[in-house]
Amino acid sequence: MKRIFIGLYCLFASSCGWAIQLSPMFHLLDAAGSRSMNSYQVFNPSSSDVYMEVKVMRISGSTSAPADDDFLILPPQGRIAPNSAQRFRIRYLGDMPEKTTLYRVIFEQINPTGSSEEESGSVKLLFKFSTSVMVSPLDCDSNLNASIASQKIRFLNTGNCVFDMTATRFEMSGNSGSTVVNWDDFKSGAGGYLMPGINVSLKLPDNLADYQEVKVIGQ
Template sequence: MSRFLRRLSMAAGLALLMWAPAAQTSLRVNPLIVNMAPTAQGSSSVVQLTNVTDADLPLEVTVVKRTVVDGAEADVAADDDFIIFPPQMILKPGQTQTLRIQWVNGAVPATSESYYVYVTQIPAPLNPGMSGVKVSYRFGISVHMVPPGAMPNLQVVGVKAAHDKDGKPGFELTVKNAGTAYARMVEHEMTMGAAVHTWSRDDIKKIIGTGFMLPGQQRTFFVPFEGEAPAPSMLSIGYRGAA
């Protein structure tokens, strides 16, 4: 297992996805993030799903691949890249089901590939004569296929003086992941010049959030800052571990 993949495995237990409160109370998912090293023979992992309600919970599982289209992240169907078992299930109250996720794409990618495995609650049909809206909740499990030796490499490619919607001064920071593995800005810190100013992981979490980037992806973030916007060459971004 590569050094980066070991770091990802340690970080997985700390990461959270934001779901609707009602969805959080219906299904417990562990882990929320899965990192696997792809092999030509296939790779697999398991996730535990637990029904924490007092009613039966019918579920179905689908897979999408996270890609970049015209500079923006987009999801495309990717059910053929995985075998999911079971693909559908009904969890009894309190029941825990093991969900096996097996990657069967075959070729080992040159860069990491990221997916969402969606576990969707199938809404119960309305009784005859009743009207209303059927509600369905969807849980996203992040699955990342990270080839051996793959690492992120965040580079500052642009800085532009700007103001946010409330008129607060700062600059627009354009960052590119020039590495071979996905990156999360929140796991990095940014330094201006010879430690003239440093944005810690906590600072980045507050002003940017997670800042997820696929290999080759470029994103722009607003950074509050008093003073003249720095030149791109004055800013450096370094990995500092799970935030």
């Protein structure tokens, strides 16, 4: 099955158990206006300075391409003192997309200019965090179709904007009556955002397997 849901995740060069902390890991932005900007906070709990660089990649299917020109990031690099935090602000400056576009905003720890592992006599663990940013057009049309067949439920996003499954309720009906469920009740294990034009089919859990119809009843 295609990877069609957007999950929140970070990539590390080593364990996540210590050092740099980044939040949040996900942003929903509009392509213009007050909701075209937001920020991240990076906290350094260690006893030494940490240097970070921010880059942007545009994601299309299984491919990615540099997209630093689509965003204003302040600062693009930063030194974070021990036991201190640095806020990085982002603003979308690209063209108006026809549909929601996915980006990765990547925070990468770097060595300061003039230093190296050889000079310091030790090897430092460098961290890399990959966050998700979805940029949607202003004329957003979020529409979800849902149907059931052979004890499987199928979802199709027919709109031009990402659809938030986690905020949606579904009315299930069948010979035994009806019930209202949330996204978590399907126990899909997938993320909660369905991109435009994407469909997914899930096997119904045992407690919902006897229902034959489904209706999207709102967010």
